[in-house]
Amino acid sequence: MTSRVFVDGQEGTTGLRIFDYLQARDDIELLRIDSERRKDRDERARLINQADVVFLCLPDEASREAASLVDNPDTCLIDASTAFRTDPTWTYGLPELTPGQRTRIRESKRIANVGCHASAFIMLVRPLIDAGLLPPDYPYSAFSLTGYSGGGKRMIADYEAATDGSLDAPRPYALTLAHKHLPEMRIHGGLDRDPVFTPIVGHFLKGLSVNIPLQRSHLPEGTSAEAITRAWQAHYEGAPFVNVMSAQDSEVLDGGFFDVTACNDTNRVDLCVFGNEERMALVARLDNLGKGAAGAAVQNMNIHLGLEETTGLTCRLD
Numbered sequence: 001m002t003s004r005v006f007v008d009g010q011e012g013t014t015g016l017r018i019f020d021y022l023q024a025r026d027d028i029e030l031l032r033i034d035s036e037r038r039k040d041r042d043e044r045a046r047l048i049n050q051a052d053v054v055f056l057c058l059p060d061e062a063s064r065e066a067a068s069l070v071d072n073p074d075t076c077l078i079d080a081s082t083a084f085r086t087d088p089t090w091t092y093g094l095p096e097l098t099p100g101q102r103t104r105i106r107e108s109k110r111i112a113n114v115g116c117h118a119s120a121f122i123m124l125v126r127p128l129i130d131a132g133l134l135p136p137d138y139p140y141s142a143f144s145l146t147g148y149s150g151g152g153k154r155m156i157a158d159y160e161a162a163t164d165g166s167l168d169a170p171r172p173y174a175l176t177l178a179h180k181h182l183p184e185m186r187i188h189g190g191l192d193r194d195p196v197f198t199p200i201v202g203h204f205l206k207g208l209s210v211n212i213p214l215q216r217s218h219l220p221e222g223t224s225a226e227a228i229t230r231a232w233q234a235h236y237e238g239a240p241f242v243n244v245m246s247a248q249d250s251e252v253l254d255g256g257f258f259d260v261t262a263c264n265d266t267n268r269v270d271l272c273v274f275g276n277e278e279r280m281a282l283v284a285r286l287d288n289l290g291k292g293a294a295g296a297a298v299q300n301m302n303i304h305l306g307l308e309e310t311t312g313l314t315c316r317l318d
């Protein structure tokens with residue numbers, strides 16, 4: 001059976017990438033909006049209500065408006081923005097979160113796709129907190145290294161225009177320490193309070209890595225690198241896009257350096273723990289436009305439609 005799909009925001013960074021994923025598929029009929037009318041409320045409402053699945057690839061405010069335009073009870077929204085990620089009437093679009101999450105995504109008509117930094121952060125900590133290896137009240141902090149496509153069309157244009165070298169060096173941002181992903185990190189990560197989170201954007205298009213430092217003296221006795229790896233392996237068993245790695249794997253460190261772009265053009269997320277007797281770091285990497293946005297959105301659509309989760313996506317073993 002063919003499903004009708006509309007991408008609201010089809011000319012943006014995430015929307016274009018979803019188009020790339022879907023246009024080759026013969027089980028999807030893509031509804032296209034005339035470019036001139038892409039911000040016309042009535043035309044968007046018409047297409048939204050014709051579709052089985054609508055991807056909202058819009059700023060938060062435009063996503064809220066789009067959600068208010070739905071009157072077809074069969075239309076499923078998958079929203080890429082931050083607008084609904086902690087709204088209890090929406091389902092959090094991270095299938096790997098807990099054992100029941102795929103069923104919730106299958107049954108829900110309102111799915112909030114996960115933030116790119118938040119995906120990496122939550123996939124590192126949540127299974128470990130649930131397994132009792134990390135305490136919910138630990139004073140968590142994290143930094144993230146991300147490519148500039150995370151900032152959408154405007155940031156891409158700024159980086160591409162900066163041929164004078166002015167944007168060559170990495171730039172920390174969100175230094176008010178109130179990044180918009182903190183609420184979802186806390187709530188869906190299972191933390192007692194928001195982490196101290198500092199993202200850094202670099203002069204590369206895409207790829208992202210989140211690093212969470214940990215002091216072993218503040219962790220439960222049994223929390224070792226081996227125990228963490230085992231807990232991830234148990235939690236993510238059968239998850240086609242999650243790759244639990246060992247610090248000894250040759251693909252993890254290249255001459256002592258970690259490649260934050262190694263998952264680019266896939267929907268894969270790599271998880272790894274580094275460290276010694278005293279200190280550890282949990283590290284995840286993913287493509288911010290793949291598992292961090294468009295790939296995850298297509299994965300959620302596949303699950304919602306009852307299709308094989310991996311349809312049209314590159315997975316762990318590819």
Ligand SMILES: NC(=O)C1=CN([C@@H]2O[C@H](COP(=O)(O)OP(=O)(O)OC[C@H]3O[C@@H](n4cnc5c(N)ncnc54)[C@H](OP(=O)(O)O)[C@@H]3O)[C@@H](O)[C@H]2O)C=CC1
Pocket residue numbers: 008009010011012013014015038039040056057058059060062080081082114115116149150151152153154288289292293
């Ligand atoms: N880029 C990334 O890595 C990630 C992005 N996201 C989220 O996904 C959403 C989209 O981001 P991204 O693709 O990067 O953003 P872009 O800025 O690249 O694209 C947004 C698109 O939305 C269109 N738009 C804006 N307002 C309206 C409106 N009122 N009606 C219809 N269309 C509108 C814009 O139109 P125009 O073409 O005129 O500019 C643009 O094409 C955001 O909420 C973002 O936070 C989530 C995870 C990762």
Ligand SMILES: CC(=O)N[C@@H](CCC(=O)OP(=O)(O)O)C(=O)O
Pocket residue numbers: 080081082114115116117146147148149150151155180181199201
């Ligand atoms: C480099 C850059 O600016 N990246 C964006 C992340 C993009 C993202 O995940 O956006 P949403 O969660 O809003 O959907 C940021 O940190 O705000």
